[in-house]
Amino acid sequence: MLTGFSGTPALPSVVCVIELRELTKRYGGRPVVDRLSFRVEAGVVTGFLGPNGSGKSTTMRMILGLDAPDHGRALIDGVPYSAIDRPLRTVGALLDAGAFHPGRSARAHLLALAAGNDITPSRVDQVLATVGLSDVAARRAGTYSLGMRQRLGVAVALLGDPGVLLLDEPVNGLDPEGIRWIRDLLRGLAAEGRTVFVSSHLIAEMALTADRLVVIGQGRLLAETTVTDLAAGGDTLEDAFFRLTSQATDYRGSVA
Amino acid sequence: MKAAVRMEWIKLRSVRSTWWLAVAAVASMAASGIGVGLGYRSHTPVATEAQILNNSLSGAMLAQLLLGALGVLVVTSEYGTGMIRSTFAAVPRRRVVLAAKVAVVGGVALTVGLVASFAGYLGGQMTIRGTAIPTASLGDPAVLRAVLLTGAYLGATALIGVGLGTIVRHSGAAIGILFALMFVPTIAAGLFGEGGVAVGRFVPLLMLLNSVAVITPGPGLFDGGVSVLLMCAYAMVAVLAGGVLLRMKDA
Numbered sequence: 001m002l003t004g005f006s007g008t009p010a011l012p013s014v015v016c017v018i019e020l021r022e023l024t025k026r027y028g029g030r031p032v033v034d035r036l037s038f039r040v041e042a043g044v045v046t047g048f049l050g051p052n053g054s055g056k057s058t059t060m061r062m063i064l065g066l067d068a069p070d071h072g073r074a075l076i077d078g079v080p081y082s083a084i085d086r087p088l089r090t091v092g093a094l095l096d097a098g099a100f101h102p103g104r105s106a107r108a109h110l111l112a113l114a115a116g117n118d119i120t121p122s123r124v125d126q127v128l129a130t131v132g133l134s135d136v137a138a139r140r141a142g143t144y145s146l147g148m149r150q151r152l153g154v155a156v157a158l159l160g161d162p163g164v165l166l167l168d169e170p171v172n173g174l175d176p177e178g179i180r181w182i183r184d185l186l187r188g189l190a191a192e193g194r195t196v197f198v199s200s201h202l203i204a205e206m207a208l209t210a211d212r213l214v215v216i217g218q219g220r221l222l223a224e225t226t227v228t229d230l231a232a233g234g235d236t237l238e239d240a241f242f243r244l245t246s247q248a249t250d251y252r253g254s255v256a
Numbered sequence: 257m258k259a260a261v262r263m264e265w266i267k268l269r270s271v272r273s274t275w276w277l278a279v280a281a282v283a284s285m286a287a288s289g290i291g292v293g294l295g296y297r298s299h300t301p302v303a304t305e306a307q308i309l310n311n312s313l314s315g316a317m318l319a320q321l322l323l324g325a326l327g328v329l330v331v332t333s334e335y336g337t338g339m340i341r342s343t344f345a346a347v348p349r350r351r352v353v354l355a356a357k358v359a360v361v362g363g364v365a366l367t368v369g370l371v372a373s374f375a376g377y378l379g380g381q382m383t384i385r386g387t388a389i390p391t392a393s394l395g396d397p398a399v400l401r402a403v404l405l406t407g408a409y410l411g412a413t414a415l416i417g418v419g420l421g422t423i424v425r426h427s428g429a430a431i432g433i434l435f436a437l438m439f440v441p442t443i444a445a446g447l448f449g450e451g452g453v454a455v456g457r458f459v460p461l462l463m464l465l466n467s468v469a470v471i472t473p474g475p476g477l478f479d480g481g482v483s484v485l486l487m488c489a490y491a492m493v494a495v496l497a498g499g500v501l502l503r504m505k506d507a
Contacts, residue, residue, distance in 0.1 A: 064345050087346070100337065101337050108267075112270065116346040
């Protein structure tokens, strides 16, 4: 089920939790995210796939209201993120593994964010246990390894027990054990009926983690598909991915 | 708003720089007070009550930079580390976050400023004990007022720091601008000679030394209370400008 370059794909209206409508962001006149429209549904892991610099992180930041779109909107259950009361209870996000003060302990970091959303301190201990950081929670987060930082980021995402999870490149820099841990965690969360939206530039990893795929290149929607459908063309997932993204490059070349 | 204030309070007390800067502010004022007192012990002619009070509070010159830096770092350290994105994800209404930072930093800096100011005063008074120098008693309303206003001045400096940090977003740049704002106008006002007072009475450092931390303000200067209100107005302008930029710029 490949969609073209223009228009909103006519997907059947299932449970729709994250919805982008013509979301656009320009830096210095150049579109980084270009009229991006798609939906992310509950109960499955949706992979957000695209080469480096294709606009995945910018899209994630716009969904969270951190960057303002130049055009279009991103909605969660029909409302913009900024309109959600105590949003960590609805949406959990891992944007990058360094979004903490290196001098602050993991526990204090989580306690502060919990306090901002009226989440009880006992929940902080729960998520620390979930991500396996209980024993080092009093240590300054700046002393953590990359894997531990990712786990702290995941703890933040899980803090409010949210129904929607957004994770930007969660497996970046993780060892194989960490990658498997994230994969199992995400699949478990989706199986509980949550909406899980996870970006990656690694098609092989997405093939193992995601059920549905949203593929972008140069900020444009290339495909809204499933892992099964993408591989159904007879070639490997990797070939299918390259075919999609090279089209995006060609398209851009023709108008530039 | 209450939740945001609790969040900011936990964040402020859970980094070491807060404690270092607070301790350094108090220590610098105590040390200045003691140093000034010791210096005056052997000074002729015998110092007046006004001199010893004014000079024993002179550590506020350093304390204002330390507490100003504390205010700056509360904002810029978040931009420098990426923490700001976690903060705004938790509380998307940015001006609520800014207001919470102002409330928490204002309260903490005012408290630390008052402690530092009293430490400077006591340092001076304790070291001149047993000499002919007249005691500046806190029972004298003019003395108590000078000590309290100095603490309040320091609190306002931290809020100027919060505003600058929100505008500039970069620790080094914001602290550099803060220091420049404290010293450059002072030097500039000095270039006007006698006429400089007309400008100098609006300049933070000159207000501190000649209007706030004194029993009687220098000629042509504002009353200490007015000077502190002026500092609060500067802080408000900086914070409001920061608030406008927060709304306009991406996190």
